[in-house]
Amino acid sequence: METKYDINNIFAKILRGEIPCDKIFENDFALAFYDINPLAPVHVLVIPKGEYISFDDFTTNASADEIIGFYQVVQTVAEKLDLLQNGYRIVSNIGKDACQEVPHYHQHILAGRNMGAVIS
Numbered sequence: 001m002e003t004k005y006d007i008n009n010i011f012a013k014i015l016r017g018e019i020p021c022d023k024i025f026e027n028d029f030a031l032a033f034y035d036i037n038p039l040a041p042v043h044v045l046v047i048p049k050g051e052y053i054s055f056d057d058f059t060t061n062a063s064a065d066e067i068i069g070f071y072q073v074v075q076t077v078a079e080k081l082d083l084l085q086n087g088y089r090i091v092s093n094i095g096k097d098a099c100q101e102v103p104h105y106h107q108h109i110l111a112g113r114n115m116g117a118v119i120s
């Protein structure tokens with residue numbers, strides 16, 4: 001797994017406002033926006049504001065405030081998009097075996113249909 005954060009990854013560019021995103025919510029800890037290639041009727045990405053490569057990097061190196069703040073945004077977005085009643089799936093790919101494409105930590109929020117098995 002990469003160990004040095006790439007400041008030119010696409011989500012870093014979105015955070016710097018260099019490329020646009022379809023924003024849902026933003027605060028000091030995280031930004032939530034729609035995935036450009038949705039795999040479900042609702043497909044949102046939540047990314048922390050800090051420079052973390054993966055879940056592993058984030059949970060090892062972020063402060064408790066950053067970690068709590070980030071996960072509160074995941075829940076806020078689920079609530080804001082009215083996903084609580086029917087449910088939703090959160091997924092994070094970490095490294096090459098999970099096919100992580102973008103090396104900035106992100107949680108996918110997938111919803112809007114029955115999501116089926118975790119791996120089909």
Ligand code: AMP
Pocket residue numbers: 010021034035036037038045092093099100101102103
């Ligand atoms: P992962 O494979 O877990 O790293 O997921 C990366 C996700 O980022 C994929 O679902 C892509 O469709 C999504 N993605 C890539 N570029 C953009 C972009 N510019 N705006 C929104 N989503 C993007």
